[in-house]
Amino acid sequence: MATQRDVARAAGVSLAVVSAVVNGTSHTRMKESTRTRVLQAMRELGYQPNQTARSLRLNQTDMIAMILNKIDNPVYGPLRHGVYEAAAEHGATVLLGDAETMRSGSRFLTRLLSQGTVDGILIRGEGLLDDDVMAELRSHPKPILILEHALDHPWIDVDDHRAGEIATRFLANLGHRRIVFVGGSGYLSQQRYLGYRQAMEAAGLEPAPHLATGFGEQAGADGLRQAMQAPTAPTAIVVNNIMSAVGVLAAARDLGIAIPDQLSVVGIHDVDLMRHLRPAVTAVRMPMYQLGRAGVEALYDLIAGRPSAGGVITDPEPELVIRDSATAPPRLRD
């Protein structure tokens, strides 16, 4: 590959001029004709700047890392989109990693920790990283931003509390009185559960205990089965994790429970898949795309040493997307 030195030789100028042409530097001036000659030589030689040399010289790689706890979760699609887009606007590329593969001593982690690989790190799923890994990350000289509630780090997140509240209030307004909260574990679902409690109390209803069965399809199925074993079965469910809604639908079918006629379901988070399930699932859409964008902006604030605007994203708010899985409870429809 051609280097700046080759271009300089071909154009009959010095290295400095080529560098100035490449970067549009104002410090080193030149005649327009010289610039043209250099550009011409660059084209002829097929010159491509060497990013590595640039990074070494500038101590900046124009690359940020994003670590997700469960990279396959479709709710992260828009998040990834927002991050990639905002990163591109900062002239940066994204190195994506899965928390599951980030065990201590893993290649990905070593790579992040060795200085000079990335300019900053975004993490979603801090709780899933073990303490060793977090300790190593903390010692990293480059800024780290957590994409969820965090205690001792700059963070930014969507409003999980409000999402739980919105889903629950919707069901309460439909006339449901026995509403349960199903699935989840960890800080995020705790926040959503608190939102659920708040809405229940505001409606003068008795909150049920958190049926924390975990994440994913199976968690939804397990949660529904548990809920149905109660002395008085619920007429509505708030599902902590949207993929758990798939499991709730499956378990309901297996148990002969008709949705929404016998049981209403509202999921937290929304993905395209929900439109295509039968019944289509009513869900609370979270501004994940905006979280991605805002996360990158906040990270670049940290990189630049500016004060970073973290906290809960309240604009836009979580938004209820009404489909077919929730309706008024049976007794009100008789």
Add this chain to the structure above:
Amino acid sequence: MATQRDVARAAGVSLAVVSAVVNGTSHTRMKESTRTRVLQAMRELGYQPNQTARSLRLNQTDMIAMILNKIDNPVYGPLRHGVYEAAAEHGATVLLGDAETMRSGSRFLTRLLSQGTVDGILIRGEGLLDDDVMAELRSHPKPILILEHALDHPWIDVDDHRAGEIATRFLANLGHRRIVFVGGSGYLSQQRYLGYRQAMEAAGLEPAPHLATGFGEQAGADGLRQAMQAPTAPTAIVVNNIMSAVGVLAAARDLGIAIPDQLSVVGIHDVDLMRHLRPAVTAVRMPMYQLGRAGVEALYDLIAGRPSAGGVITDPEPELVIRDSATAPPRLRD
């Protein structure tokens, strides 16, 4: 951050010795006591090697890029896994990009093209990259491996033809005579359709034309509706793309068609979601994890200048996962 120079000073040795300790080089020898002293100094100073400088010196970044056409497609989960794992075994990290964001002039593409960013590139979804982008990629000095059938590039792929055949033969063996192939577009679905044709002809059945409605949930729904408009409705469907199966199930429900009683469905590719749909979807599992691993191995063959073992992966073969969406046709069950 501490550099090798700092470590050398602290340990009272030269730069060369520190480098030798870091890399375990045999060229520069040293006493064990010296080695220990250097390691000690490294620990005390918190030395982390600078990957950028290393890359510049060695002209090798230990980073490979993977470009996927539809990064959100869950069938790519195991592929990604295989790639990340095999890459880690080669001491490399993966830079993941979406073909959709790879328009000409995009940041990600520029980054790949500027020399020195990655040691090689894996691409799945070549057809989705426009000609400009492919031309630019072709001019890249580092090797490129296509993870699907390709004409003028080294490639490796799973056996799509065989998958179409397996799905179709299974339905024919159940006794179905009117089987249609739904969804898809492009080379991959063409291969699967040819497998379908072969199985139909082997069973003495008349192949139906390819109902190419595209990818994803909606494509499945559209395909089913089209198929049902035929003078004699099919009793079974082979769905080109597994996510289209979701759409087929939804459209069937909307049209009042019972699955599997009135219509059997088999999808190509398999994802965990299929277990959790009702009915659970019978599908042909493709060795995507192995494709990922084999792809990385083949890419590293190219990087090392060795002849690369490309072509169709026949071990393991596509495997039928029987669930609840396919059964014998109605007339055979009467």
Add this chain to the structure above:
DNA sequence: CTATGTTGAATTAACGTTACGTCAGCAAGG
């Protein structure tokens, strides 16, 4: 006619690493 500025460049010192070449000191062999 000299001092001062401006234009348009060239030279060069880093950035942190790796690997080639060199070399002092010492032991053993002839």
Add this chain to the structure above:
DNA sequence: CCTTGCTGACGTAACGTTAATTCAACATAG
């Protein structure tokens, strides 16, 4: 006693880029 070989290191030139510094040539002002 000289030669050879081995051990244990050191010095240094790159890798390709950027930016600070320097500088020649010429124009303009006093």
